[in-house]
Amino acid sequence: MDQLAPTEKYSPYRFFSAEQWSQFRADTPLTLSEDEINRLRSLNDPVDLQEVKRIYLSLSRLLSAHVEASQLLFRQRQAFFNAQDIVKTPFIIGIAGSVAVGKSTTARVLKELLARWPSSPKVDLVTTDGFLLPNEILRRDNLMERKGFPDSYDVGALLRFLSGIKSAQRNVRAPVYSHLTYDVIPGEFQIIDRPDILIFEGINVLQPGKLPKDGKIVPFLSDFFDFAIYIDAEEELIHQWYIARFMRLRETAFRNPDSFFHRYSQLSQGAARAIAEGLWANINLKNLRENILPTRARADLILRKGANHLVEEVALRKL
Numbered sequence: 001m002d003q004l005a006p007t008e009k010y011s012p013y014r015f016f017s018a019e020q021w022s023q024f025r026a027d028t029p030l031t032l033s034e035d036e037i038n039r040l041r042s043l044n045d046p047v048d049l050q051e052v053k054r055i056y057l058s059l060s061r062l063l064s065a066h067v068e069a070s071q072l073l074f075r076q077r078q079a080f081f082n083a084q085d086i087v088k089t090p091f092i093i094g095i096a097g098s099v100a101v102g103k104s105t106t107a108r109v110l111k112e113l114l115a116r117w118p119s120s121p122k123v124d125l126v127t128t129d130g131f132l133l134p135n136e137i138l139r140r141d142n143l144m145e146r147k148g149f150p151d152s153y154d155v156g157a158l159l160r161f162l163s164g165i166k167s168a169q170r171n172v173r174a175p176v177y178s179h180l181t182y183d184v185i186p187g188e189f190q191i192i193d194r195p196d197i198l199i200f201e202g203i204n205v206l207q208p209g210k211l212p213k214d215g216k217i218v219p220f221l222s223d224f225f226d227f228a229i230y231i232d233a234e235e236e237l238i239h240q241w242y243i244a245r246f247m248r249l250r251e252t253a254f255r256n257p258d259s260f261f262h263r264y265s266q267l268s269q270g271a272a273r274a275i276a277e278g279l280w281a282n283i284n285l286k287n288l289r290e291n292i293l294p295t296r297a298r299a300d301l302i303l304r305k306g307a308n309h310l311v312e313e314v315a316l317r318k319l
């Protein structure tokens, strides 16, 4: 994995080829069917049962070990404080990576695999998209061309959300984003009620916050995570995936008159492609280089994808 580290000896990670990684699945059973995996797949991300077996079952087994260890630690702390009234808090998994790298598919596949563990844990999935500032505010502050950049999110709301989850509050509300209207949906919330595991997915989940000037103590989002995953791929591959997805959306979702991008479904193929290239180069690629890729080294696990979204290499942080 030369792009990630020149020598493993001095790297904080251990590197595995996909084939080596797949062996760690051991006897983890495949609990998803072909139909179920088809439902979870995003437009353009061709994840299939073979990929679930090759990559995601080992990941599920590793996460199961982490969750078990954290439950043991929880019981030991209860005994240490001699207090039975301490409430167990959710195990939080962060998933980071570029726009269009396939975070949402990975997050959905993991959610289903983890929920099928023999202990039947309650698993919830939240994306940070809902915490974007509404377009009205982005327009007012001249941030529409910076959607996805750190300043386009309500970081205070993100921190309040995670801190509510980690302090085992009931019915914590997460705002919801619509890719159709390209905006936060006013008044709509996802209610998160003490899951066993929360998967928290978004381009910004491993970003450090701004250090406050007034002496207040402000945590980073990742301070609340028990395990962090970064989904990685060559810039040029992600670029192709973004453009291909945009061109497919043009034939599907953009046809809907309610779509923010409806006008692009009326343009010629060439003109639509030029729009997509502009969005990629001026917003998403810039954001990847400036604010997303620099957070990669904060992940516990890096899944590096090659062509066709197939994971080729896995880097796992040495403990």
Ligand SMILES: Nc1ncnc2c1ncn2[C@@H]1O[C@H](COP(=O)(O)OP(=O)(O)OP(=O)(O)O)[C@@H](O)[C@H]1O
Binding pocket: 042, 043, 097, 098, 099, 100, 101, 102, 103, 104, 105, 127, 129, 179, 180, 203, 245, 249, 253, 254, 261
């Ligand atoms: N303009 C759009 N209209 C309708 N659906 C969209 C639009 N943009 C993205 N989607 C779909 O919404 C889902 C989530 O997209 P989102 O933008 O959150 O993904 P992402 O952050 O770009 O990256 P990833 O592919 O890593 O999930 C995907 O299934 C995608 O295909």
Ligand SMILES: CC(C)(CO)[C@@H](O)C(=O)NCCC(=O)O
Binding pocket: 099, 129, 147, 148, 149, 203, 279, 280, 283, 284
């Ligand atoms: C909502 C985000 C920021 C992240 O998912 C992204 O999908 C996005 O809308 N980026 C802005 C540029 C674009 O429309 O692709």
